[in-house]
Amino acid sequence: MQLNTLKGAALLGAAVARLLGPQAALAVDLTGLEVEQATLIYQEQGRIGVVEPVLQLRMPLAGEKKLGLRYGFDAMSGASPNGATPTVTHQTFTSPSGQRYSTASGDLPVRSFRDQRHALALDWEQPLTRTLGLNAGLNASFETDYRSLGVSLSLRQDLNQRLGTLTVGASVSEDQLKPKGGLQEGLGSYQDSPTGVSSGAKHIQDALVGWTQIMNRRWLSQVNVGLGWDAGFMSDPYKGVTLVDSQGQPVMVASRSRMVNERRPATRARRTLYWGNAVHLGRDVLHADYRLYQDDGGVKAHTVDLQYWWKPQSGMPGLRLRPQLRFSRQSKADCYAHSMLATTFDATQPAYLSSDSRLAANSSWTFSLRLDLPEAEWGHLWVKPTYMLQRFDLDPAPVGVQGDIDLVPDLKVWMLTLGIGTRL
């Protein structure tokens, strides 16, 4: 098995290092290296499928330093909503690459796509004094039409005989998107308003202050306050919004539905309040987390995540079962509308408009069950099936024939995650 080979390599490395002396020992000794691999298989009902294998290495170094490396590869394919509203008639669209595709009456219009993503993260952890620690990270992510480069830095100060820890952190990310066909004019005719600009930039900054407290022998509690600022091209270059008449039917122009490219505000300020808890129940452990999110685009979200680590008294170390229930409820963004009356659009000339359902008011439920198999000599193995259901509010209220159609259908997602790990 590959993991046994790795373990063998570590022993060989250590033996060679001993022969070559202490300097070489530092260079090649892999003892203590943690190797983790996990693969997520993700499938939305009737939409996108993703396979995402990730490899993570963590190497303890002299002086309690730690170096971490994570590489992930996503293979995405399937169908993504193009923003158009479902109608009672057949619809035809043209993709940015010029391909025509159609949607049956009553169905949510989607466009086929295929993409890959490579993501690399480096993490460095080191104590600066007995009670002060530093953590620095580098992130890079590459897709066909999107690139993200980021750095992060955080400091942890233990206080009050290590009963409390103050964390201060910040991160900056510079993203660039390069959509097929170039950037389109926001609120211009859908996929037919080229700006002549091929790419757009997005700047993302985050800052966080947190306090972790040992409450008692069984309870660890953490409170974080986070601020974030995004600026740049924030719109989805492939999504549009349908303009409808008073009967709820798309306004037709040259035998096509009248649509405009979506447009979102060029800046966004975010605030988060996070409260995480881990409670030891004697044998089992309960995690109960809550997050409040708010941004200046009108979105406010409450998220609760409950995880129960059940450790049966089986005489098999490492055997664990962990059910999870997560619930998130968000309000709609100010710029969201599943479609808009053409008369309203022409009369009010809105500054921003998007029909991306992720900006709609919605409730999201996630259920998962993780099973960790008993520890083996070579390492450990775990598996986690997950189901996610997202239901959307209908806003604005449907007009005319829209009342006969499911304008924003539920999103149902099945996931399976498989993990394997060892320490050399």
Next chain:
Amino acid sequence: MSFQSKSAARRLLLPLLALWAALLSTGCLYAPVQPWERDLLAEPEMLPAPDPLETSLDEHVYFSKETAHGGAGVGGGGCGCN
């Protein structure tokens, strides 16, 4: 959130905070722990994120489907999925 539910939340918040403060001050919730009493706290499941690799995969999914994100830490890398 409607006006009524906002005031209901505010009405609920004050008693909850009072209860929280009372439990803290009476020692029901807060009891300083000596270094030799931290055996349970040292178990791997008590870490804020017991499996960072799993957490990163989960957060990527939530990030791609919801507007709200972040809160537990900084960094993590961007993505064109949202």
